[in-house]
Amino acid sequence: MFVNFSKMHGLGNDFVVIDNVTQNVFLSRDQIRKLADRHFGIGFDQLLLVEPPYSPDLDFHYRIFNSDGTEVEQCGNGARCFARFVRMKGLTNKHKVSVSTKGGDITLYTEKDGQVTVNMGTPQFAPQDIPFKAQQSELTYILRAGEHTIFCGVVSMGNPHCVLEVDDIESADVDTLGPLLENHERFPKRANIGFMQIINREHIKLRVWERGANETLACGSGACGAVAVGIKQGKLADTVRVDLPGGTLQIRWNGANKPVKMTGPAEHVFDGQVAI
Numbered sequence: 001m002f003v004n005f006s007k008m009h010g011l012g013n014d015f016v017v018i019d020n021v022t023q024n025v026f027l028s029r030d031q032i033r034k035l036a037d038r039h040f041g042i043g044f045d046q047l048l049l050v051e052p053p054y055s056p057d058l059d060f061h062y063r064i065f066n067s068d069g070t071e072v073e074q075c076g077n078g079a080r081c082f083a084r085f086v087r088m089k090g091l092t093n094k095h096k097v098s099v100s101t102k103g104g105d106i107t108l109y110t111e112k113d114g115q116v117t118v119n120m121g122t123p124q125f126a127p128q129d130i131p132f133k134a135q136q137s138e139l140t141y142i143l144r145a146g147e148h149t150i151f152c153g154v155v156s157m158g159n160p161h162c163v164l165e166v167d168d169i170e171s172a173d174v175d176t177l178g179p180l181l182e183n184h185e186r187f188p189k190r191a192n193i194g195f196m197q198i199i200n201r202e203h204i205k206l207r208v209w210e211r212g213a214n215e216t217l218a219c220g221s222g223a224c225g226a227v228a229v230g231i232k233q234g235k236l237a238d239t240v241r242v243d244l245p246g247g248t249l250q251i252r253w254n255g256a257n258k259p260v261k262m263t264g265p266a267e268h269v270f271d272g273q274v275a276i
C-alpha cells in the first residue's frame with residue numbers, strides 16, 4: 001500500500017502529516033517507529049493523522065504519535081502545521097478550524113501573515129490531571145532524580161510537562177536530566193521536560209526533552225506549559241516571548257481558567273509517497 005504524506009515542521013520540530021480523511025491508513029507502533037527512523041525511514045519527531053471529526057460541531061480529529069510509536073494527547077507545533085496542511089490540501093477553506101485531540105479540543109486560527117495561533121485550552125495543575133504523584137498541588141515540587149535534587153513546576157496542556165528553571169540554558173544538563181525525569185516514577189504516563197531560563201518577565205529561553213522523542217528543536221505544548229508554570233509562580237507577565245533552539249513562539253495566558261494561546265510559524269517542506 002502507498003500512502004501520501006507531507007513533511008512539515010514548526011521551528012524545526014518536524015512531522016510527517018497524513019490525510020486520513022481521503023485515505024484510510026492504519027499504522028502499527030512498529031511501522032511508526034520505522035517511518036520515524038532518520039536513516040531507514042522518512043524521519044520525524046511526531047507523526048500526525050488528520051481524521052474526520054468525531055462530532056458535527058468540530059472540523060477534524062487530530063491524532064499524534066511520537067517517534068517511539070506512542071500515541072499522545074497534544075502537540076502544539078503540530079497543531080500549527082495541521083492548520084496549514086488542511087487548507088493546503090483543500091480539506092477546508094476555513095481560517096478558523098476546530099479540532100478534537102486525545103487531550104481535549106483546540107481551535108486553530110490561520111493569520112493573514114501565515115502564522116498560526118492555537119487556543120491550546122486551559123492548563124491543568126492538579127496532580128491527578130497531569131498525572132503526577134503528589135499529596136497536594138504545589139507551585140514547586142522537589143524530586144530526587146539519581147543524585148540530583150530537582151525543583152520543578154508541573155502542568156498539563158493535555159500532555160504532561162515538568163518545568164525546571166535553570167541559570168543558563170546552553171549548559172543545562174538536558175541529556176542527563178531529561179531521560180531521568182521523563183521516566184521518573186512520579187509521572188505514571190512519563191512527561192515532557194522543559195528547561196527554562198528566565199531572561200525577564202516577558203522573555204524566556206527554553207529547551208525541551210520531549211516524552212517519546214528526546215530533545216527536539218522546539219516544543220509548542222512545552223512552551224505553553226513553561227509559561228503557564230512561570231506565570232503561576234509569579235515570575236512572568238501574561239505575554240511571553242519564548243526562544244527555543246529552532247526559533248521563537250509567542251505565548252499568552254491571562255491566568256485562572258483562561259486558555260493558553262500560542263502563535264508561531266508552520267512550514268511545508270515536501271510531499272511524498274511511502275510504501276507501508
Ligand SMILES: N[C@H](CCC[C@H](N)C(=O)O)C(=O)O
Pocket residue numbers: 013045046064066072073074075076077078159160192210211212213216218219220221222
Ligand atoms: N512529546 C509530546 C508530544 C509532542 C509535543 C511537541 N512536539 C509539541 O509541539 O507540543 C508528548 O509526548 O506529550
